[in-house]
Amino acid sequence: xxxxxxxxxxxxNSRNIDVYLKSGGYQALPKALKMTPDQLVGMMKDAGxxxxxxxxxxTGMKWSFLPKDNPNPRYxxxxxxxxxxxxxxxxxxxxxxxxxxxxGLAISSFAIQAHTCYIYIRGEYVNGAQVLNKAIQExxxxxxxxxxxxxxGFDLDITVHxxxxxxxxxxxxxxIESLEGKRGxxxxxxxxxxVYGVFGSPTIVNNVETLVTPVHIINRGIQWWKDNExxxxxxxxxxxxxGVFEAKIGIxxxxxxxxxxxxxGIAKGRKLKAVIPGGSSVPVLKADECDVAMDxxxxxxxxxxxxxxxxxxMDETTCMVNALWNLxxxxxxxxxxxxxxxxxxxxxxEMVLGRIETGRGRMEDLDLMxxxxxxxxxxxxxxxxxxxxxxxxxxxxKNKGGDLSGNSFVxxxxxxxxxxxxNKKCKVTIPHEWN
Amino acid sequence: MPLxxxxxxxxxxxxxxxxxxxxxxxxxxxxxxxxxxGLKIVASCRMCLVDMVGAPKPVPACSTxxxxxxxxxxxxxxxxxxxxxxxxxVLTARKAVLEFILLNHPIDCPICDKAGECKLQDYSYEHGxxxxxxxxxxRIPEKKDLGPSIFLYTSRCIMCSRCVRFTQEITGTExxxxxxxxxxxxxxxxxxxxxxxxxxxxxxxxCPVGCLIDKHERFxxxxxNFVHTESVCPGCSKGCNTVLDTxxxxxxxxxxxxxxxxxxxxxxxxxVNQWWICDDGRYLLEGNKDRKRLHFPQIRVNGSMAEVSWxxxxxxxxxxxxxxxxxVFVGSPYASNEENYLLGKLAKAVGAGVDVSKPxxxxxxxxxxxxxxxxxxxxxxxxxxxxxxxDVLGLSSSNEEASLSAQTVVMLGNDHLNLxxxxxxxxxxxxxxxxxxxxxxxxxxxxxFTETSGTFTNKDGRVQKFNKAVQSPGExxxxxxxxxxxxxxxxxxxxxxxxxxxxKEMTEQxxxxxxxxxxxxxxxxxxxxxxxxx
Numbered sequence: 003x004x005x006x007x008x009x010x011x012x013x014x015n016s017r018n019i020d021v022y023l024k025s026g027g028y029q030a031l032p033k034a035l036k037m038t039p040d041q042l043v044g045m046m047k048d049a050g051x052x053x054x055x056x057x058x059x060x061t062g063m064k065w066s067f068l069p070k071d072n073p074n075p076r077y078x079x080x081x082x083x084x085x086x087x088x089x090x091x092x093x094x095x096x097x098x099x100x101x102x103x104x105x106g107l108a109i110s111s112f113a114i115q116a117h118t119c120y121i122y123i124r125g126e127y128v129n130g131a132q133v134l135n136k137a138i139q140e141x142x143x144x145x146x147x148x149x150x151x152x153x154x155g156f157d158l159d160i161t162v163h164x165x166x167x168x169x170x171x172x173x174x175x176x177x178i179e180s181l182e183g184k185r186g187x188x189x190x191x192x193x194x195x196x197v198y199g200v201f202g203s204p205t206i207v208n209n210v211e212t213l214v215t216p217v218h219i220i221n222r223g224i225q226w227w228k229d230n231e232x233x234x235x236x237x238x239x240x241x242x243x244x245g246v247f248e249a250k251i252g253i254x255x256x257x258x259x260x261x262x263x264x265x266x267g268i269a270k271g272r273k274l275k276a277v278i279p280g281g282s283s284v285p286v287l288k289a290d291e292c293d294v295a296m297d298x299x300x301x302x303x304x305x306x307x308x309x310x311x312x313x314x315x316m317d318e319t320t321c322m323v324n325a326l327w328n329l330x331x332x333x334x335x336x337x338x339x340x341x342x343x344x345x346x347x348x349x350x351x352e353m354v355l356g357r358i359e360t361g362r363g364r365m366e367d368l369d370l371m372x373x374x375x376x377x378x379x380x381x382x383x384x385x386x387x388x389x390x391x392x393x394x395x396x397x398x399x400k401n402k403g404g405d406l407s408g409n410s411f412v413x414x415x416x417x418x419x420x421x422x423x424x425n426k427k428c429k430v431t432i433p434h435e436w437n
Numbered sequence: 438m439p440l441x442x443x444x445x446x447x448x449x450x451x452x453x454x455x456x457x458x459x460x461x462x463x464x465x466x467x468x469x470x471x472x473x474x475g476l477k478i479v480a481s482c483r484m485c486l487v488d489m490v491g492a493p494k495p496v497p498a499c500s501t502x503x504x505x506x507x508x509x510x511x512x513x514x515x516x517x518x519x520x521x522x523x524x525x526x527v528l529t530a531r532k533a534v535l536e537f538i539l540l541n542h543p544i545d546c547p548i549c550d551k552a553g554e555c556k557l558q559d560y561s562y563e564h565g566x567x568x569x570x571x572x573x574x575x576r577i578p579e580k581k582d583l584g585p586s587i588f589l590y591t592s593r594c595i596m597c598s599r600c601v602r603f604t605q606e607i608t609g610t611e612x613x614x615x616x617x618x619x620x621x622x623x624x625x626x627x628x629x630x631x632x633x634x635x636x637x638x639x640x641x642x643x644c645p646v647g648c649l650i651d652k653h654e655r656f657x658x659x660x661x662n663f664v665h666t667e668s669v670c671p672g673c674s675k676g677c678n679t680v681l682d683t684x685x686x687x688x689x690x691x692x693x694x695x696x697x698x699x700x701x702x703x704x705x706x707x708x709v710n711q712w713w714i715c716d717d718g719r720y721l722l723e724g725n726k727d728r729k730r731l732h733f734p735q736i737r738v739n740g741s742m743a744e745v746s747w748x749x750x751x752x753x754x755x756x757x758x759x760x761x762x763x764x765v766f767v768g769s770p771y772a773s774n775e776e777n778y779l780l781g782k783l784a785k786a787v788g789a790g791v792d793v794s795k796p797x798x799x800x801x802x803x804x805x806x807x808x809x810x811x812x813x814x815x816x817x818x819x820x821x822x823x824x825x826x827x828d829v830l831g832l833s834s835s836n837e838e839a840s841l842s843a844q845t846v847v848m849l850g851n852d853h854l855n856l857x858x859x860x861x862x863x864x865x866x867x868x869x870x871x872x873x874x875x876x877x878x879x880x881x882x883x884x885x886f887t888e889t890s891g892t893f894t895n896k897d898g899r900v901q902k903f904n905k906a907v908q909s910p911g912e913x914x915x916x917x918x919x920x921x922x923x924x925x926x927x928x929x930x931x932x933x934x935x936x937x938x939x940x941k942e943m944t945e946q947x948x949x950x951x952x953x954x955x956x957x958x959x960x961x962x963x964x965x966x967x968x969x970x971x
Contacts, residue, residue, distance in 0.1 A: 168618070185615065187481075190478070190479065190480045190497070190500050334619060334620060335618075335619060336618075336619070337618070337619035337620070338618060338619065339596060339615065339617070339618050339619045339620070339621075339622030340479070340481045340596075340598075341481045341482075341483050342481070342482055342483050342484075342534050342537045342538055342595070342596070343483055343533065343534065343537055344619075345537075345596065345619055345620060345622065346537035346538065346540050346541065346620065347537050348619065348620070349619065349620035350537075350540055350571065350573070353573040354573075357573075370570055374533075377529070377530070377533030377536075377537075380493070380494030380495070381483055381486065381494070381495065381530055381533070381534075382483070383480065383481065398493070398494075403526075404493055404494060
């Protein structure tokens, strides 16, 4: 399959603007500047682009929420605070092909008529920030950024802002607060950022991969996009060939795991046990549930979510209690501490799981966890509470009146949890060569 | 206007009005911690979650507003929102929030000063679980000393962040911060920058639990023993509305019970002080503790003061006033309208002149921040009633220097006055031993503002009533009683049943006070909280 998003990966000096130009770069920008902003927003709507950061919100619709009569300047924030465990797609885009990102940002900024764009990059991506800064300078020098871009009269400045190492600053309003120099505590919505965002002005916050899409829609057309929508999948875990792979959206998860073009199967010839398909915050899939298309709707139907497409594959040697403990530790650590349920509940769950893992669990702890997860999910300002609860107890279920379905770690691998509690040890024995 | 239904009650709500306020309006109480009408809404405690038909998850009542819905989206064809504050989903959410808050709470109510007026206690009884499912070890951070008057009992904190928002939005001093993240979050101050501003006492009132504790009040009393009395702060001409919490207790070497003011709290008055008072006013009575109160009438005999009976002192005073020469009655900006009015009336009756002494002037301080709609100002005129005293005495300004050169001066209050030269005869009606009382020939011991009732007129001309909260020490009497007795000793026929009778007469006599509604001023204003059971 033809690579689109990752075309430049592997090419020598792919970060250089001349190499990017030679391979057909910066062709979409002049075309976009000849269109009207409304046409561009309409194009995104027609193409049906959904946000690639996790929630999958339709991008064109988000852009059209900007108020027409607000006199304040508009801002585009590129969310490059890629902190979801198991996700590494934006890093590839920024580090290997920064000009594609810049071209996408320029087109998107023009579409929403923003003259200032911030790239909020996570603090740990030191290299990414350096690469981006160098590329931005090159783009300024060639006239793709700055005043009067390509003679169109459109001005744009892009600034790279490095985060300070907080998962919560990847949440759009937490990101805005952090960018404003405040503590990264998410805001209550409404008002949404499109109305009251950074510095109180209308703001659009989108993921890096989302903001790259208009480049290819303009170059290849809406119909091509609808037929061949490319998506980056981050494959990690017990695989022969982990990494970031580009595939058509909706590729079967089994193909991603076993396909020769992709991860080439489970390492050391072991058996597949479970997959977390969309970054650590989504419910886990058992091995027999892995015959599923990797797109928003199919995964939602399977009781999980595409999220950020960070696929974590676990083989038969994985202790599911330990795996969940590890995940919840992360979310408890990263909870900002603003709302009660996530602040207190997250750490409590970490403690309960720690007890079970270390042989001090009680049978009632399992129901306690399911109930508490329900008390956290949907009761917080931002989705971190959900991200914490879903791995424990699954996605919200309409049939249960919005309560969590229960289809995740604790229910799907209940036998392992029970084995841990009664026998005070792991059901899986880790083979010798791992120690 | 959107039409909504809350728990079977229909009502129309204004655009921008929150569900919380709408519910409050129709008498439905929604529990809350982080919400405060004077502070930014953060909706972080999640205690006020309510269920809204159509919403996928419970919504916080404190921040949710209702818009006019298009016809197709109306519930039951007419409601823009249908809200339940008591269904199972809401009750489970509340129970869960309380369970989460109590995970780390030390539950040290027996030694906590907030016990009895603590929101966590109240809601736990009403909505909480009785048994904890938490078998892990609680996190018990150390108590912190935040500054000159506040302790932070860190372990009791529920992270409502009201105190942090107060220092950001109201005082603009930003001493309080949240430190660390998640489960380890704590309120703290930066090293070298203690919580030290002129309004810091308010954070103690703001704290819904016993986390922020006032050093002046710590371990001094239990709230269910308090009697609450509405009062007005005499600290400056702003006239902040306050509540005096008093309690009877036994003093050493005294057999009877003595009541003392245990603390001063702000009382909401949107037009004067909103929800706050400054620390100058809050700790005003603390300053009096070091001063010597005058308990008995005194007269000067052969150059030194001798304690005598009321009868003897009043007779001595009357004799001196009648002795001849120019007599001036000097009113006080620290005394109530009634006291000054009576003084003026008496002066007129005996043919003496009247005057009023100048108030003490100090620093004016305004707390201005971008977010605060009502900047709080501490006025420079450090007396509660200069305007009122001038009104009722019919003066336009003070003529203190000239008055003090009169033959005989009857001086009301005026603690701060530093007399350079003593008039030939000085009669002082005073509460504390001060420069005036030390030079006086006759000293008549008077009650202070907590021991009597009356009205003050603030700088804007607002007449506000303060009430008697405690008994006077020794034989000290209310000023109006002293003046009535003095009038009788001077052969005048003055008789008043109560302060209210003086107020009534005053409002009839003084033209600018004709519009004051006396009945509203003299409603019952002292109460015992009967919800708290001792």
